[in-house]
Amino acid sequence: MTTLVPDYVASTVEAPDRKTRIRSLVGWAVVVALVVGGAFLAIRVATTAPSWHDALDPEGVGDTGSMALAEILRRQGVEVEVHRSRIDAAAAVDDDTTLVMANPVTLTDDGVEELISSAERVVFLSAGTHLLSLLDMGDSAAGAGSAVSARCDVPEFAQVGTIRPDRMFAPADGVQGCFRDSEGDGATVLIDDSDGVRRTVVDGARLFSNARLAEDGNAALGLALLGQTSKVVWYVPSYEDTDIEAESPETLGTLTPDWLTPAILLLLLTGLAAGLWRGRRFGPLVAESLPVTVRASETMHGRARLTARAGDAAHAAEALRDGSRRRLAKRLGLAVTATADEIADAAADRLRIPRGSLQNLLAGDLPRDDTSLILYARQLAELEASVDNSRALPDTPGGHS
Missing domain, CATH: 3.40.50 (Rossmann fold)
Known part of the structure; x- marks a missing residue:
């Protein structure tokens, strides 16, 4: 015996599948738009000329220029x-x-x-x-x-x-x-x-x-x-x-075959695609209130007063250096667990100076008096500004910009 399904019942069954496909297409369209937009912004930043106007710069129009x-x-x-x-x-x-x-x-x-x-x-x-x-x-x-x-x-x-x-x-x-x-x-x-x-x-x-x-x-x-x-x-x-020369140490990339890095990247992309395809979708995050809430500004001011009262220039310099390393790691696209040597090498590559030039600044001895602390803070600020400005330098084959 053959049962005839009315048209309105069939359309009701097919409607959820059609909505799912539409949502999937919209999601992929958003991803493609974000990728294209990011590439466009990266090209604009790479082709924008930098402005090297730091402290005591005779062409600097800011408060610290000359x-x-x-x-x-x-x-x-x-x-x-x-x-x-x-x-x-x-x-x-x-x-x-x-x-x-x-x-x-x-x-x-x-x-x-x-x-x-x-x-x-x-x-x-x-x-x-x-x-x-x-x-x-x-x-x-x-x-x-x-x-x-x-x-x-x-x-x-x-x-x-x-x-x-x-x-x-x-x-x-x-x-x-x-x-x-x-x-x-x-x-x-x-x-x-x-x-x-x-x-x-x-x-x-x-x-x-x-x-x-x-x-x-x-x-x-x-x-x-x-x-x-x-x-x-x-x-x-x-x-x-700079005229500072440093020998680049042997890295894992120089010790492995040329085909290994592309193969690893391909495996990672395959795993990512499989995870997006078959991965589970988690629900929304559950907010849980803590027993005590402490404002970040209170913690910061409290630590600052303790450091100033102790007159510990080395401790203050370590805090400044730690903050600079965190910011540099973020700007250079490194992991939060990156070591000082890795950050220094990445910054040297970004600035196109020999590796080993920045190890003393980011991992060397700390200043022991207030005068040296002020100079050290200025050097860290100048390094961060140079890394920020270098992001706008266009790449020139065979030489520096």
């Missing part, structure tokens, strides 16, 4: 040349030139000495303990913040007035110290006139920034230091212009 000081020098008739290549900067130096730069932490000792060897007048706008030792000009000293005057016989400082420095130095034997504190132990400016060459060191990160240049005698001090010659060659150090 464009205002460069423009004042130009209005005073001083020719200001900005170079981001140490080779070009050394070639631009002549007899009536002042070579200016921030602490060149991206250069080796030989690179620094080679760069400044051709200049008869060199001004370092910031300095670390290592640079002071290399120049044999002194060491860091305690005391900063109060207004100081020249208190030395350098003629160009006679009309500067008072300044409020962030950092003081203890001059070495034979090195003249100006703008000393009330006790006379520390000096803001160190001047070494040995062998007919004048080398000057000052911590100008705050003094010569766009935001602070108009305060006190900061602008007058900048003119006194940089305006004594008709030409200023301003070199901007960066990780893209």
